[in-house]
Amino acid sequence: MLTRALPLFGSRRSVRVLERNALVYRSQWLMLLSGFFEPLFYLLSLSIGLNKLVGPLHIDGHAFSYATFVAPGMLATSAMNGAMIDSIFNPFFRLKISRTYDALLATPLEVTDIALGEVLWALVRATLYAASFIICMALLGDARSPWVILCWPGAILTSFAFSCFGLAVCTYIRSWQDFDLVALVQMPLFLFSGTFFPITLYPRWLGAIISFSPLYQSAALLRGFSLGQFDWIMIMRASYLLVIALVGLYVASRRFQKILTP
Amino acid sequence: MTSGHILEARNLVKRFGDFEAVKGIDVAIDRGESFGFLGPNGAGKTSTMRMISAISQPTDGTIEIFGLDPRVDGPEIRRRLGVVPQEDSLELELSVKNNLLMYGRYFDLPRRVIRERTTELLEFTQLSERANDKVDNLSGGMKRRLTIARGLMNRPEILILDEPTTGLDPQARHLLWDRLYRLKREGVTLIITTHYMDEAEQLCDRLVVMDQGKIVAEGAPRALIERFSTREVVELRFATDDHEQYFNQFTKFADRVEVLPDRILLYVNDGDDALRDVHAAGIAPASALVRRSSLEDVFLHLTGRSLTD
Numbered sequence: 001m002l003t004r005a006l007p008l009f010g011s012r013r014s015v016r017v018l019e020r021n022a023l024v025y026r027s028q029w030l031m032l033l034s035g036f037f038e039p040l041f042y043l044l045s046l047s048i049g050l051n052k053l054v055g056p057l058h059i060d061g062h063a064f065s066y067a068t069f070v071a072p073g074m075l076a077t078s079a080m081n082g083a084m085i086d087s088i089f090n091p092f093f094r095l096k097i098s099r100t101y102d103a104l105l106a107t108p109l110e111v112t113d114i115a116l117g118e119v120l121w122a123l124v125r126a127t128l129y130a131a132s133f134i135i136c137m138a139l140l141g142d143a144r145s146p147w148v149i150l151c152w153p154g155a156i157l158t159s160f161a162f163s164c165f166g167l168a169v170c171t172y173i174r175s176w177q178d179f180d181l182v183a184l185v186q187m188p189l190f191l192f193s194g195t196f197f198p199i200t201l202y203p204r205w206l207g208a209i210i211s212f213s214p215l216y217q218s219a220a221l222l223r224g225f226s227l228g229q230f231d232w233i234m235i236m237r238a239s240y241l242l243v244i245a246l247v248g249l250y251v252a253s254r255r256f257q258k259i260l261t262p
Numbered sequence: 263m264t265s266g267h268i269l270e271a272r273n274l275v276k277r278f279g280d281f282e283a284v285k286g287i288d289v290a291i292d293r294g295e296s297f298g299f300l301g302p303n304g305a306g307k308t309s310t311m312r313m314i315s316a317i318s319q320p321t322d323g324t325i326e327i328f329g330l331d332p333r334v335d336g337p338e339i340r341r342r343l344g345v346v347p348q349e350d351s352l353e354l355e356l357s358v359k360n361n362l363l364m365y366g367r368y369f370d371l372p373r374r375v376i377r378e379r380t381t382e383l384l385e386f387t388q389l390s391e392r393a394n395d396k397v398d399n400l401s402g403g404m405k406r407r408l409t410i411a412r413g414l415m416n417r418p419e420i421l422i423l424d425e426p427t428t429g430l431d432p433q434a435r436h437l438l439w440d441r442l443y444r445l446k447r448e449g450v451t452l453i454i455t456t457h458y459m460d461e462a463e464q465l466c467d468r469l470v471v472m473d474q475g476k477i478v479a480e481g482a483p484r485a486l487i488e489r490f491s492t493r494e495v496v497e498l499r500f501a502t503d504d505h506e507q508y509f510n511q512f513t514k515f516a517d518r519v520e521v522l523p524d525r526i527l528l529y530v531n532d533g534d535d536a537l538r539d540v541h542a543a544g545i546a547p548a549s550a551l552v553r554r555s556s557l558e559d560v561f562l563h564l565t566g567r568s569l570t571d
Contacts, residue, residue: 013337013368013370016367016368019364019367020353020364020367023356023360023363023364024353024355024356027355098351098354099349099351100351100353102347102349102351103347103351103352103353103365103412104368105317106315106317106340106343106345106347106413107340107341107365107368107369107416108336108337108338108340108341108368108369108370109337109368110336110337261312261317261318261319262278262318
């Protein structure tokens, strides 16, 4: 059997996909801007509104405001949402509706370059959004430690994990109806991953299940950074996200290959 | 291992699951040649094109393009190929100019070079006035021309065109043919698939006739016609739903008789003579036409079916 010798995770040519998306989105800058505002609105509503209703929290012997607790969770969530949109909706359209990728494959680009390029694009956006989010966090006083700066790479890692995972999911989507299924998974992930309240409030067994949620791992990691509380387990959390990213990208690349060059 | 050919394929097979789209074909194409794949829809032309464009991999067999193996040197081969796929797959959201800009970038061309070539190519394909228009607003013929301009952005040594004029009006087709002649004169090797026999006769130095994943004949268009058909053809139509019943009546008038659903074809050396004989025998068809043999007749002879089935 002849198999194609492809670079496992794409090559430097993937930057061209990034360039392509930048060129296409240049005329849709409003959409880019919305990516800045959405998480900011969350942050404002939570710090101003909920923060007043919910008194100071006491977790593991530390006391802090609810906004301080919830902000890293919101950052993780916005990284997830952004990555999922960039890696599921848009690539699905290019893969199966507009057939944009077919034209790219007649050029020196390989299938793996396309997959990696889409992930890079998601990461570029995530990098900008995360920076603006963290600055707002700091300005609103929701960060307790200068180590909050580490939330930046942390959020980028989160986006990396979710965009690779999303890109793999995207290849299994058959029609627009399937996006309801994606929402069905994304919603509980968003609500129950320790983003709004600590998972210690759950029964033990449920907490154990939720610890598999990449969003929980991300939120916990970012919370550690923003509070300046470091723990060895954070290395585990980061590794977990990294593994999801690499497995996701690998699956996405293979699936892209199967769909685009059967 | 290098052959003298710019492209050589041996025992090429493409399977999709249980379906075998290409069933072991051999092709050798020389530099500067204009080579055609003629066959009806579903003959395996597009699968073959995708393999010789170094886009999809053969299930079995080998291909050598520029003496390179697509499995190893895919990007390097594609750097020197121009591909005009059946579906335009242009960036509808981008302008004509930016479509070319982006495509050039995929080939790592510097922006300055792309700008120069864009001006040339838009002139060549008569799209200069539409340079800043969104592609979505172009007509079908313009989109096709832009796809060709795009395929030429990297100054390819081989230009591969899959059904370049399908769906175009006659005027647009002739403009396209004219551009392809010019490229050929400039030394570009052309590989064309088509199910239009006139297109194949016009454009191709040499062609293969494909049917159901196999090559059934190979040669220059005129040579194929001489070999597999007679000089002229008489087409007869009768006021009936069933032309089959007339078959036996005509065998004595022609070298060969083909019955199609809507007409009977008599393969003869001299069409006017044959038609006179038919009339003399007291047979009165509703309409009669004498014409020269074409590749359509070659295909009909080789496969028993017409190209547009």
